[in-house]
Amino acid sequence: NAGVTQTPKFQVLKTGQSMTLQCAQDMNHEYMSWYRQDPGMGLRLIHYSVGAGITDQGEVPNGYNVSRSTTEDFPLRLLSAAPSQTSVYFCASSVQGGSYGYTFGSGTRLTVV
Amino acid sequence: SQQGEEDPQALSIQEGENATMNCSYKTSINNLQWYRQNSGRGLVHLILIRSNEREKHSGRLRVTLDTSKKSSSLLITASRAADTASYFCATEGDSGYSTLTFGKGTMLLVSP
Secondary structure, three states, X not given: OOOEEEEOOEEEEOXXXXXXXXXXXXXXXXXXXXXXXXXXXXXXXXXXXXXXXXXXXXXXXXXXXXXXXXXXXXXXXXXOOOHHHOXXXXXXXXXXXXXXXXXXXXXXXXXXX | OOOOEEEOOEEXXXXXXOEEEEEEOOOOEEEEEEEEEOOOOOEEEEEEEEOOOOEEXXXXXXXXXXXXXXXXXXXXXOOOHHHOEEEEXXXXXXXXXXXXXXXXXXXXXXXX
């Protein structure tokens, strides 16, 4: 199994550009979520999904959109990139209830100039 | 807002020594999890302890949970240089859907 796959690994955007960060998992996990990691801030939840067609906001959702049309994929869209969105983004998945821990992708390092 | 707070923020020890990291949290939880992150990499799940458990072991890892004090500790015994990483505690709340709230982490440096 590949686990959780994130693409791209690195990306540089100009302010105002839009882009989609891809996340795919092959473990048939119901739960998927997006976090951003900033220095000294730990990980903060952006959006999450408990199944196909169901999404909800986390702690820092502004400027981001998500959709979950399939169990496997959970893309994160930046609508109009801002320098404040420079961060490392992690996608994670788990079985329902998270009782076995989350599986994380390797991250996307995004720089907005 | 951050749920967990790790202590210390940084820890430097010699190989063979034990490393203890602490985590405090604020609200009721379903479980508490510890993750490791090597520099520039994703997080790796280490161990999960449920709210009705007090202690759990996995290899060289020992986790304790005190729900009355809203705190947990992670002990790594006989540390190795390969244990050098950042360690995060994360809590899963006991209401609603399953999401994790992370602390800011402890950076552990194990010197040969």
